[in-house]
Amino acid sequence: MRIRRVVIVGGGTAGWMSAALLTKVLGTGLSITLIESDEIGTVGVGEATIPPIQVFNQAIGMNEADFVKATGGTFKLGIEFENWGGLGDRYMHAFGTIGRPLGLTPFHNFWLRARQAGRADAGSLWNYSFNYQAASRDRYARLDRIPNSPLEGIVEAYHFDAGLYARFLRQGSEAGGVKRIEGMIMGVNRDGENGFIRSVTLKSGETVEGDLFIDCSGFRALLIGEALGVGYEDWTRWLPCDRAIAVPAENGPRLRPYTQSIAHKAGWQWRIPLQHRAGNGHVFSSNHMSEDEAAAILMGNLEGKPLADPRTIRFRTGRRATFWEKNCVSVGLSSGFLEPLESTSIHLIQTSIVRLVQMFPDLNFAAANIAEYNAQVGFEYERVRDFIILHYHLNRRTDSAFWTACREMAVPESLTHRLDLFRQTGRIFRENNELFSEVAWLQVMVGQGLMPESFTPLADKLSDDQLGRYLADLRQIIDANAGRLPGHREAVARLIASAV
Structure with missing residues (x-):
């Protein structure tokens, strides 16, 4: 038996992203109702994103120019971190690639070889990042590849007003058939036998029934937490900011094409x-x-x-014990909270609702399907958690008790192993399609002062002269082409001028 009625509790970014994708992908034969109250505000600080947001926007048929114009958007090529390794230090987690691998050998091994040999021409790791070289000049252009080269071009995400984004999504969703009900929920009604949610009762007395409920009620977690009693796993011991x-x-x-993160x-x-x-x-x-x-x-x-x-x-950093319980799926802050250090809040909304679409149930609500969803979402939260912990733990600051405690704290075993592997061998492996790539981990570890003791023997296949020419060619191509890009402000103005 097919599910016919989906009820989304809560609006904001989580609610309207859920509504937009569901109505676009599964809208035929599906009744989607979103309940939100103007009396309840949203957290609304999720204004920076990461590149997969483009996949979501394309999936729902969003026009980029209209979206950027409607949301006050700008482009984002990475995140600059200041004072994180030590006071006065500065580096960037830039999107896109760094250098170019040769065969099975990741680029950073050649850079490590040159650096350990004391070659003055090795330079900074970020000399080999096209995104960084463009961002540091406040430049941007849509460019899939660097002309006349095998190198990847610009990889971008967006900055935008999250409230305006939700409003833009709402317009498209309602045009696609989503029914919005203004009202505050006063009661959640459950089946006496299996405990499933059958309906919610509004302050007006209206009852809204559904087959599947999506909890986008924010920190309150009205359905998944209050009604179904799913617990919360606290991660404050690793992420003490609250x-x-x-x-x-x-x-x-300046109109920078990157987010700034300045440690205090x-x-x-x-x-x-x-x-x-x-x-x-x-x-x-x-x-x-x-x-x-x-x-x-x-x-x-x-x-x-x-x-x-x-x-x-x-806030309290952490995650729900389960994200899908009975006939209720939590999306957004009702699922958990990881501080916005790496701009993952909107991404975690996106991947939760995409996974729900991929694992969309029928009225049997197969237990194996729910278990797989919970395992995948849980893994993603934990790996993003580790990446954020990395920034705190890998500091050399001695100016405050806070930073000393972060450096000296015991971290999850999964993170300890990754740090040990990189420190001893220079190797980084991406596990199970986790969010952050090897290049992302590389930039934070090197940017905050963790340098490997060794590198793969595969990097020795180049002679010294070949290594020098290889690095010099990469630097020259990246530097010259970054300097030719238009300014970020000009690029944004040109795009919104083309909006409908």
């Missing part, structure tokens, strides 16, 4: 440039810093005038 203070501000003089005494600050403003926030540990001090640090490090009063968001 507050964020956010404030919009006028843009600074007990946390870090984000800067996200949009067309019409900049998103700013300070993520911090309340055990190491007061809200007043955190707010003062944030307000003292804005590049433009604030456009509103700062607001505090309280």
Whole structure:
């Protein structure tokens, strides 16, 4: 028996991304109802994304120019980290490739060989990143490959206003047949025999029935947590920050095509440039810093005038014990929370709803299907968790108790193994199609000072002269072509001028 009625509880980015994909992919014969209340606000700080957002936007038929114009969007080529390894240090997790592998040998092994040999021409790892060289010049263009070369071009994501993105998705979803109900849920009604959710009751007295319920109710987790009692696995011991203070501000003089992450005494600050403003926030540990001090640090490090009063968001890092329970699937903050250090919040919404589409149930709700979904989502959360822990753990700062504690804490075994393997051999392996690639791990580990003791013997297949020419050719191609790209501000203006 096919599912005919899907009820999405909560709007915002999670709710409307869910509605948009479901109606596009499974809309025929499926009734989709979204319930949200204007009385309940959204967290709304998810303004930076990673490249897979393009796949989602394309899947729902979104026009890029219309989307960028409607959301105040800009392009994002990576995330710059300042003060994370040590005070004054700066590096970028740039999207895309670094260098070019030769056969079975990843590029960074050739760079390590040159560096360990003391070659002055080895230079910085980021000399071989086209995305970094473009970003550092505030340049951008849609470019799949560098002309007249075998090298990959620009790999981009977006910065955008999350509230405007939800509004844009809502327009398309309602046009596609999604029914929106304004109202606050006062009760969840469950089947007396199997415990499944059968309906929700609104403040108005209206009852909305469904076969499948999607919980997009944010931190409250109205269905998965309150109604079904699914527990929460706390990861505060590894990720001690539990507050964020956010404030919009006028843009600074540059329109950077990258996100900034600036580490402070007990946390870090984000800067996200949009067309019409900049998103700013300070993520911090309340055990190491007061809200007043955190707010003062944030307000003292804005590049433009604030456009509103700062607001505090309280959170607890972690994940649900299960993400799919009975006939309810949690999406977004109801599933868990990982601070936005690597811009994964919207991505985790995306992959949750994509997996639901791929594993869409019938009325039997097969237990094996639900178990597979929970295993896949759980693995993704844990690997993203490890990547975020990496930034904190791999610091050399001695200026505060916070950073000392982060460096000295015991980390998950999965992360310990990865660090040991890279330290001893220079090897990085991507496991089970996890989100972050080998190049992503490489940049954070090298950027924060972890240099391998060795590299693969495969890198010795080039002579010294061949190695020098290989590295020089890569640097020359990347540098010359990055310098020819148009400015980021110009690229955004040109795109939105083509919008309908």
